[in-house]
Amino acid sequence: ILVNVGNFFTLESVFVAPRKGIYSFSFHVIKVYQSQTIQVNLMLNGKPVISAFAGDKDVTREAATNGVLLYLDKEDKVYLKLEK
Numbered sequence: 001i002l003v004n005v006g007n008f009f010t011l012e013s014v015f016v017a018p019r020k021g022i023y024s025f026s027f028h029v030i031k032v033y034q035s036q037t038i039q040v041n042l043m044l045n046g047k048p049v050i051s052a053f054a055g056d057k058d059v060t061r062e063a064a065t066n067g068v069l070l071y072l073d074k075e076d077k078v079y080l081k082l083e084k
Contacts, residue, residue: 017072026067039083
């Protein structure tokens with residue numbers, strides 16, 4: 001986490017919405033091994049909302065990237081989960 005104005009990210013890197021509204025999330029996860037495939041899910045209250053994949057076997061570095069606008073209620077929790 002590069003910026004945490006208001007301290008709405010927990011120490012576990014979970015974003016807790018301070019109020020209801022529309023929030024923008026984007027993420028970039030880099031894989032650095034050729035034989036590895038990764039799937040990253042953006043989770044909302046424990047359920048996956050969007051995913052990103054990186055699995056090209058011919059490159060040594062690749063990004064799994066995605067973004068979304070979400071309507072959140074106060075205290076909704078958003079975080080990333082590495083599936084593979």
